[in-house]
Amino acid sequence: MALAEAGAGGRLLRWPRIVLFGDSITEFSFQENGWGASLAERLVRKCDVVNRGLSGYNTRWAKLVLPRLITKSAESTVAVTIFFGANDSALKDLNPKQHVPLEEYAANLKSMIHYLKSVDITEDRIILITPPPLQESVWEKECLAKGDQLNRRNATTGEYAHACVQVARDCGTDVLDLWTLMQKNQDFSSYLSDGLHLSTKGNSFLAAQLWSRLEKKLSALPSLLPYWRDVDHTNPEASLL
Amino acid sequence: MALAEAGAGGRLLRWPRIVLFGDSITEFSFQENGWGASLAERLVRKCDVVNRGLSGYNTRWAKLVLPRLITKSAESTVAVTIFFGANDSALKDLNPKQHVPLEEYAANLKSMIHYLKSVDITEDRIILITPPPLQESVWEKECLAKGDQLNRRNATTGEYAHACVQVARDCGTDVLDLWTLMQKNQDFSSYLSDGLHLSTKGNSFLAAQLWSRLEKKLSALPSLLPYWRDVDHTNPEASLL
Incomplete structure (x- = not known):
């Protein structure tokens, strides 16, 4: 899979x-x-970890730009994480710019999965991630500091998380339900830095959870180019070309 | 530069x-x-930072594999760092597998620059990095623990660093002389973790030095896709397609 015809x-x-x-x-x-860097470190010599994070975006906008970012190509895309909902679930009245209705959020996720399948990225290579829980008291301080009111609610974010899990079930993709996992039998505040984004501990938690799902999917990926001790130094061409 | 014709x-x-x-x-x-992750963070939404590090490799092997890694393509490669010498400079008698003679090391670097230019990566986009200084007493412990003798010398590594700087001068590329910079008016031991590889402080030092060189080269790179506050939410297609 990793090899193709080429030049000199x-x-x-x-x-x-x-x-x-x-x-x-x-x-x-x-x-x-960060969880992306952690993944890149684990997968060094096996695959690149490409950051297509777009701060502030919701699924309505994401759905539009996805075909500009991933196309049918010679590149082998072994996995895609789709991780939206923190902005979609912003309250309609207080944040109409970012808010996306629940039903549309689900439909947008399905549409993105459908698009990926159309460019040969099958559902077994897709992992949906739900938004994390929201710590309202801390996020409210952030909002007030910007002259706003609290513009998100944890219970609302939870509805989007549930919808995301349902989309994964309907479409046969994997899912990482961060909202539920972070609240399971524990105070989740230490996972967040500002009530919404991830702290160091939250990054580690997500990295570990994601790795437990990716490890199986990527177990067949070979290490690229020989380990240096295995290179025949009397005839390196034989090892390396 | 970043845009091309495309699909849906x-x-x-x-x-x-x-x-x-x-x-x-x-x-x-x-x-x-790590210095690579730090660079990726600084360049988020501007370009990918792709890791093609090959542990244990010298320039003789690197020269062979480079055309398998970078070809003339539609991808825009805005910069390449070439960072070898720590293995080339291993002592011939004690580490004949990794050792590359000084003259060949310089010739191999030139050959790699020549190759990159042949695939339209001009010298102003290439940064050579010299090996860091070697803390012999600490590295010797690593060698002894593996049943070996001290297999590298700081003065020898310095000769390779000087040769690397000279290649950059001859070829008109940029160069980051880590060997000299880390020893300038200071004890360099805290920059290294095991006498050879970089500590957290060494990673930060390299990241800062490299950034000071890349910042100018990359200042023209636009932020990709609009900032979320600039998206027209009443007509997102107009902003995003």
């Missing part, structure tokens, strides 16, 4: 890739201790 | 990329606080 001397080595598609929680995933 | 609805958005090509110090660059 050796065959072109196609490096597979994972695409992380989402909102700010994806865009920020390469910050210190 | 909108134009295909080509995401530019930087390729980090090197040995283990590059391969490990997405570890916690």
Whole structure:
């Protein structure tokens, strides 16, 4: 899968890739201790981890731009995460710009899965991620500091998370229900930095949860190019071309 | 530069990329606080940072595999770092597998620059990085623990660093002389984790030095896709397609 015909001397080595598609929680995933960087480290020499996080975006906008980001191509996309909902679930009256109605959110997710399948990214390579829970008291302070009111509610975000899980069931994709997992038998506040985005601990939690799902999917990916001790240094061409 | 004709609805958005090509110090660059991850964070929404680090490799092997990794293509490669020498400079008698003679090391670097130019990556987009200094006492412990003798010397690594700087001068590329910079008026031991590889502080040092060189080169790169507050939510197609 990783090899194809190519030019001078050796065959072109196609490096597979994972695409992380989402909102700010994806865009920020390469910050210190971020979940994207952690994934890139685990998958070094196996595939690239490509950040397509778009801060502030909802599924209505994401659905429009996805075909501009991923097309049918020679590149091997071994997995895609779709991680939206934190903006869709903003309250309609207080944040009409980012808000997307629940039913449309679900339909947009389905539409994105449908599009990916049309470019040969099958459902077994897609992982939906629900928004994390919202810590209202802390997020409210952020809103007030910007002269706004609390513009999201945890219970509402939960409805979007449930809808996301249902879409995954309907479409046969994998899902990581961050909203539920982070609230399971525990105080979830330490997973968040500002009530909405992930703290270092939240990043580690997401990285571990995601890895437990990706590990199986990616177990067949070979390490690219030989381990240096295996290179025949008397005839490196034989090992490397 | 970043846009091209494409499919359904909108134009295909080509995401530019930087390729980090090197040995283990590059391969490990997405570890916690790593210089590659730091670069990816700084360049989010502008370009991908692609890790092509090959632990243990020298320039003789790197030269062979480079045409398998980077070809003339529609992808826009806005910068390439070439960061070898830590293995080439291993002592011939004690580490004949990885050792590459000084003259050949310089010739291999030139050959890689020549190849990149042949695939339209001009010298102003290439940054050579010299190996970092070696802390012999600490690295010797690593070697002894593996049943080996000290297999590298800081003065020898310095000769390779000087040769690398000279290649950059001859070829008109940029260069980051890590060996010299890390030893300038200071004890360099805190920059290294095991006498050879970078510590957290060494990663930060390299990230800052590299950024000071890349910032100018990449200042013209636009932020890809509109900032969310600039999306016309009454007509998102107009903003996003």
